[in-house]
Amino acid sequence: MPRRVGVWFLGAGGNVATTAAVGRAALARGLAGTVGLVTELPAFAGAGLGGFDELVLGGHELRARSPVEVARALARDERLFPERLVDDVADELAAFAAQVRPGVAALRAGERDGPARVEAVRDELAASARAHALDRVVVVNLASTEPPPEAALPETAAALRAHVERGGATPASVLYALAALGGGHGYVNFTPSTGASLPALEEVARAAAAAHAGRDGKTGQTLVKSALAPMFAARNLRVRSWFGQNILGNEDGRTLADPGAGRAKAFTKARAVPSILGYPVDQLVRIDYVPGLGDWKVAWDHIQFEGFLGARMSLELSWHGADSALAAPLVLDLVRLVDRALRRGQVGALGQLALFFKDPVGCDEHRLERQLDLLLADVAAEPP
Amino acid sequence: MPRRVGVWFLGAGGNVATTAAVGRAALARGLAGTVGLVTELPAFAGAGLGGFDELVLGGHELRARSPVEVARALARDERLFPERLVDDVADELAAFAAQVRPGVAALRAGERDGPARVEAVRDELAASARAHALDRVVVVNLASTEPPPEAALPETAAALRAHVERGGATPASVLYALAALGGGHGYVNFTPSTGASLPALEEVARAAAAAHAGRDGKTGQTLVKSALAPMFAARNLRVRSWFGQNILGNEDGRTLADPGAGRAKAFTKARAVPSILGYPVDQLVRIDYVPGLGDWKVAWDHIQFEGFLGARMSLELSWHGADSALAAPLVLDLVRLVDRALRRGQVGALGQLALFFKDPVGCDEHRLERQLDLLLADVAAEPP
Amino acid sequence: MPRRVGVWFLGAGGNVATTAAVGRAALARGLAGTVGLVTELPAFAGAGLGGFDELVLGGHELRARSPVEVARALARDERLFPERLVDDVADELAAFAAQVRPGVAALRAGERDGPARVEAVRDELAASARAHALDRVVVVNLASTEPPPEAALPETAAALRAHVERGGATPASVLYALAALGGGHGYVNFTPSTGASLPALEEVARAAAAAHAGRDGKTGQTLVKSALAPMFAARNLRVRSWFGQNILGNEDGRTLADPGAGRAKAFTKARAVPSILGYPVDQLVRIDYVPGLGDWKVAWDHIQFEGFLGARMSLELSWHGADSALAAPLVLDLVRLVDRALRRGQVGALGQLALFFKDPVGCDEHRLERQLDLLLADVAAEPP
Amino acid sequence: MPRRVGVWFLGAGGNVATTAAVGRAALARGLAGTVGLVTELPAFAGAGLGGFDELVLGGHELRARSPVEVARALARDERLFPERLVDDVADELAAFAAQVRPGVAALRAGERDGPARVEAVRDELAASARAHALDRVVVVNLASTEPPPEAALPETAAALRAHVERGGATPASVLYALAALGGGHGYVNFTPSTGASLPALEEVARAAAAAHAGRDGKTGQTLVKSALAPMFAARNLRVRSWFGQNILGNEDGRTLADPGAGRAKAFTKARAVPSILGYPVDQLVRIDYVPGLGDWKVAWDHIQFEGFLGARMSLELSWHGADSALAAPLVLDLVRLVDRALRRGQVGALGQLALFFKDPVGCDEHRLERQLDLLLADVAAEPP
Numbered sequence A, B, C, D: 001m002p003r004r005v006g007v008w009f010l011g012a013g014g015n016v017a018t019t020a021a022v023g024r025a026a027l028a029r030g031l032a033g034t035v036g037l038v039t040e041l042p043a044f045a046g047a048g049l050g051g052f053d054e055l056v057l058g059g060h061e062l063r064a065r066s067p068v069e070v071a072r073a074l075a076r077d078e079r080l081f082p083e084r085l086v087d088d089v090a091d092e093l094a095a096f097a098a099q100v101r102p103g104v105a106a107l108r109a110g111e112r113d114g115p116a117r118v119e120a121v122r123d124e125l126a127a128s129a130r131a132h133a134l135d136r137v138v139v140v141n142l143a144s145t146e147p148p149p150e151a152a153l154p155e156t157a158a159a160l161r162a163h164v165e166r167g168g169a170t171p172a173s174v175l176y177a178l179a180a181l182g183g184g185h186g187y188v189n190f191t192p193s194t195g196a197s198l199p200a201l202e203e204v205a206r207a208a209a210a211a212h213a214g215r216d217g218k219t220g221q222t223l224v225k226s227a228l229a230p231m232f233a234a235r236n237l238r239v240r241s242w243f244g245q246n247i248l249g250n251e252d253g254r255t256l257a258d259p260g261a262g263r264a265k266a267f268t269k270a271r272a273v274p275s276i277l278g279y280p281v282d283q284l285v286r287i288d289y290v291p292g293l294g295d296w297k298v299a300w301d302h303i304q305f306e307g308f309l310g311a312r313m314s315l316e317l318s319w320h321g322a323d324s325a326l327a328a329p330l331v332l333d334l335v336r337l338v339d340r341a342l343r344r345g346q347v348g349a350l351g352q353l354a355l356f357f358k359d360p361v362g363c364d365e366h367r368l369e370r371q372l373d374l375l376l377a378d379v380a381a382e383p384p
Helices: A015-028 A067-076 A083-088 A090-098 A114-131 A157-165 A172-182 A199-207 A221-234 A251-256 A259-269 A272-277 A323-343 A351-356 A368-380 B015-028 B067-076 B083-088 B090-097 B114-131 B157-165 B172-182 B199-207 B221-234 B251-256 B259-269 B272-277 B323-343 B351-356 B368-380 C015-028 C067-076 C083-088 C090-097 C114-131 C157-165 C172-182 C199-207 C221-234 C251-256 C259-269 C272-277 C323-343 C351-356 C368-380 D015-028 D067-076 D083-088 D090-097 D114-131 D157-165 D172-182 D199-207 D221-234 D251-256 D259-269 D272-277 D323-343 D351-356 D368-380
Strands: A005-010 A055-060 A136-141 A186-189 A211-214 A238-248 A282-289 A296-306 A312-322 B005-010 B055-060 B136-141 B186-189 B211-214 B238-248 B282-289 B296-306 B312-322 C005-010 C055-060 C136-141 C186-189 C211-214 C238-248 C282-289 C296-306 C312-322 D005-010 D055-060 D136-141 D186-189 D211-214 D238-248 D282-289 D296-306 D312-322
Touching: A005 A015, A005 A114, A005 A172, A005 A323, A015 A055, A015 A067, A015 A083, A015 A090, A015 A323, A055 A090, A055 A114, A067 A083, A067 A090, A083 A090, A114 A136, A114 A157, A114 A172, A136 A172, A136 A323, A157 A172, A157 A199, A172 A186, A172 A199, A172 A211, A186 A323, A199 A211, A211 A323, A221 A238, A221 A259, A221 A272, A221 A296, A221 A312, A221 A368, A221 B221, A221 B368, A238 A251, A238 A272, A238 D238, A251 A259, A251 A282, A259 A282, A282 D282, A296 D296, A312 A323, A323 A351, A323 A368, A351 A368, A368 B221, A368 B368, B005 B015, B005 B114, B005 B172, B005 B323, B015 B055, B015 B067, B015 B083, B015 B090, B015 B323, B055 B090, B055 B114, B067 B083, B067 B090, B083 B090, B114 B136, B114 B157, B114 B172, B136 B172, B136 B323, B157 B172, B157 B199, B172 B186, B172 B199, B172 B211, B186 B323, B199 B211, B211 B323, B221 B238, B221 B259, B221 B272, B221 B296, B221 B312, B221 B368, B238 B251, B238 B272, B238 C238, B251 B259, B251 B282, B259 B282, B282 C282, B296 C296, B312 B323, B323 B351, B351 B368, C005 C015, C005 C114, C005 C172, C005 C323, C015 C055, C015 C067, C015 C083, C015 C090, C015 C323, C055 C090, C055 C114, C067 C083, C067 C090, C083 C090, C114 C136, C114 C157, C114 C172, C136 C172, C136 C323, C157 C172, C157 C199, C172 C186, C172 C199, C172 C211, C186 C323, C199 C211, C211 C323, C221 C238, C221 C259, C221 C272, C221 C296, C221 C312, C221 C368, C221 D221, C221 D368, C238 C251, C238 C272, C251 C259, C251 C282, C259 C282, C312 C323, C323 C351, C323 C368, C351 C368, C368 D221, C368 D368, D005 D015, D005 D114, D005 D172, D005 D323, D015 D055, D015 D067, D015 D083, D015 D090, D015 D323, D055 D090, D055 D114, D067 D083, D067 D090, D083 D090, D114 D136, D114 D157, D114 D172, D136 D172, D136 D323, D157 D172, D157 D199, D172 D186, D172 D199, D172 D211, D186 D323, D199 D211, D211 D323, D221 D238, D221 D259, D221 D272, D221 D296, D221 D312, D221 D368, D238 D251, D238 D272, D251 D259, D251 D282, D259 D282, D312 D323, D323 D351, D323 D368, D351 D368
Parallel strands: A005 A055, A005 A136, A136 A186, A186 A211, A238 A282, B005 B055, B005 B136, B136 B186, B186 B211, B238 B282, C005 C055, C005 C136, C136 C186, C186 C211, C238 C282, D005 D055, D005 D136, D136 D186, D186 D211, D238 D282
Antiparallel strands: A238 A296, A296 A312, A312 B312, B238 B296, B296 B312, C238 C296, C296 C312, C312 D312, D238 D296, D296 D312
């Protein structure tokens, strides 16, 4: 009997989840190539990764949205993939839509049903696992970015549970992480939201033999930074400033135009450069919403650097990428890799997945090539 | 008694040699920082590298040029370094100027004095070593790029020497390499010219316990390529085309506007990307001469790549760099590293110096971070 | 009875002709907006221009190509317009296809049938006019760019006809211009080829009360130049160099990769800047073929300029445009405007159409706003 | 006896005033060319403009700053002009420094000495005119940008004076405008501050036969916009979004990093595009402070536009300009032109000077070429 792995998207009606669903179905049916999938590089051939046909999709979504309609709009208006591909995988998209539930909202201060919300999510995951005979579930947070919590959250599992119980304000991403990790599942935080990046949740994960990866998928400007900043370091060229502007027109852009959520994003985006260079850099990261761009993001970088004897030089970059097309294959990669890690008994923060994130949990390495080394060393180990 | 290492520049009156001379003197007198010098990164602290005050400069130059005047023009017109720095190191520049000789030209078909030319260079190096009590000499080719040889040159040392003897056309860079390597010296080919990149000269080097490094200093567009192309590989993003345009206004630009020399340059510039990606890429590299730019180079890259499910994306870069300010510290790095290698008994092509070159000899690695690993592994070994 | 105007495309199977045919049909049926059409600006409302439903398309094409298939590829692969629009206008495209004939080739030295070729084209135009009850025909040259003629062509109409008669080498575009203008038709040269830009053909046009416009449609980099160069002039900022690189992947790009045709193109592209600035500028224009770009063109400009007291500044531009989508509406504009001019009795080179061309015939004005003034003054005159 | 015109800078110690002072002296002594000066274009030859040696500089500055030291820093660190030029004009800079006084601050709500502050400035102008036998004075506002006033200011001269008298909050730029215009002088508002752009001050100017020009010198991104936006209009290409990012590192940048002042600036910068295109455009203008850039500004524009049949295209620009080198010659131009206007009896807002401003007073024209037409028509009239 084949293995079956559940994939539970938070933000199941969004562009990334929809693109991942289209892609998963297309790959399972041999209708798409493997470009963009890290786990399809030759080095991963013997790693014992699961097949795309083993993945069963479902998730939570607050808005009522049909994956087929979202997919059709992405094909027609955004040109992420051919319209005919949507027709070809319409059945799979319908099956996915049937597994989407409303989900839970953030706990506002004074609300007393926090534990019930966590319980509801955990029950839903368990029910899904039973219904589809799943070997395990990997929850993937693709929901809109939350503003950072106003106050620090408790540091231990017990204190965090008590905080929820007595109605302390708690982001939705934390409630979901509590449910997923407490239930022994995998959890991937592809957003800048808090998610599982708390000591308390690391403790929850370890206690339940769960594993998690995050934080904030590295799909564009930070990806380029993590490849380019090591160049300046290797050549002892002094970076004087690194200014990054992002403009985009999708839901994500609309959310990040909000100062709170934008601050969370700018925070995770700003980690790579000083970490790689080893000295503080005059750095700004801006994100602005330009509706007409749709799912496409234009990222402009202006880097000032100093060379020998004080010569002042600069480098500018313009990145034109389709956000969902960049994110979706990484989501599928991460599900496969978290599933493999759980099969191998790895628990807690999976630092070897730093390659995928702007602000990796369980790992301080931001240099892209070194992150690749970490991942390759892990997949070279005994397969599960 | 302190060690003394001779540095013999081919093209001693050019911008790079002049900037290196200004920089060496400024470093020796504590007037300049170490930005741009790879060998001043912390990892090189225990490698046993020689000091900048141990370097004695000289070289060959066909044109009559005063290093002080070239330096002053670079300061005033090109703003590579402050004008007052030229005043501060005027004595050292005068001492350098006193060690510059006319040098030899390429052997044209039928000319019979090839062996005499090689001998003359070898004598000059020996005389300089005696006069200045040098422990060794490192010849650095910074001369104008030569057109590629019209016919392949012989593959063995004996056949190459016979070719020169009977008046076979031979580039000047090869005559110099014969003299330098035959005399047991170090040889660095910082240009796209042939230099020591021939099996016959590797044989000469090994026979005389000489060592060499090359080819074509990696200072701008190719440097960026060697940092960025691995990003596309690591993420399985398919590069569809990589177009590179370079505009510059110095002597080098004027030389490369010549189709022959330009072809040599474009050849070494085009190696990195397909080597790193592992598949053929539709790639063009252009170099054009725009006089008003002076020593500054603007390099524009346009990269088309394909993402998941066929999405078409692109990245553009504009690099604004001062060529000589980028090259000069690498020249000083290479002299120190070749000197160290010779002290350690390393001979032939020094593959561990690939980090510095567009088309490295003795090494097939083009990924910048991997090249850095090779160098760091080498310097971590027992110092001489 | 409604008027009917014939539109006779040279290069009828190419991307521009096909896009124009799709657009004409879509406009006639109310399926498309007027974006990109100069003649649909409010100022043209009372000019007495003909309707899009009055245009009857036909033309010459050496290759066998179905407009429907070309249109479908432009929709699907190049995303110039929606695929469903091709279905909607399939009937019109089929009617256009039925009017496409093989055409004639350039006269090579010694070939004696030049007059017969001219005659054949003239007969074809006449037959088409009769068959479709056309009021007049406007021939539009959209064929692949020819290399510039090796020797200057004769200066008078009689001498040019004698040249053709005795088998003097003659570009195809000149043969077509002879036929079109000699027959009293309109002729638009949208390419850098010679076309009607000869004194001899101006004489032919005037004798036959024909009118022509050209040369080389201004669709991208030169359009921007003609808007931006006046800025430097108005502010007395001194342009030191203007470097322009174009990369594109369509048939046009393939043709222009040929040095001969490329030279013709670079020539017409280089006129605007020095003409506007009034002093010679260090200027280069490059065109390169990058197949993966398809019908899309990326144009990069690097402009160095000097400000007050010698400060050195620069401006860089990257233009991402779909060549055929930029050209096609101008083709429709030109047909309407040439038809109007003929109805008003204007003959010879129509200088007021300079706005549309890189190297305008009958007009020395390259500044875009001044060209617009010329056109607006003309359309403000008594309508026909 | 030669004419003498006073130039009274508000912000006399800043980079622009200093560069203007260096430039005026250099021009008067024949040490500098006329690049960057609009009034030195051939068309202005017969306009009866005053000479640079007729200008007598002075002004207000709250900070203690030596023009020689500011100039030296601009030469050495920012490379706006050669260091030796500062030596050559040191005497003139010292004479300028001797004419700089502390000036007055904004009136905060409840402060009762507003009329006294206006009087003090007026007296200072009158004293300067007497001391230097000036024919007239032109006040030029180059001071740091003020936040926009919190409440609208009164609409008539009498009401504005009453507002000041009873201690209503009043920006310093308005106090200066009251003094300058009330005294019959010229007033140029080169900043986004309120200055004379109020109906009440237009009334003051007309009553006292004074003239003024403004608002916010057009030196970079908006200059390019006013040249490029007409291109989209002329070709009926639909601009979907225009995003502009500015980064700079001088005092101006530091001030504009403050949200209030930044808002004022973004407001004046945002006028040109919709005004030229005639429809609302999704437009954002950002200004960020990047200290290492010094007086240099990098402006990045991303323009999305739609072509025929819905094709989506884009244009990106990167402008690298030295702010003070762009502004200073315009300041000298404006002084000469305002002086000429006053001699010719022109009063109130000088709309013909729109060419110089982001948000012109007395004129709704934003298209650069049309603004040039207005100015040329004015200078073609009978000289004073």
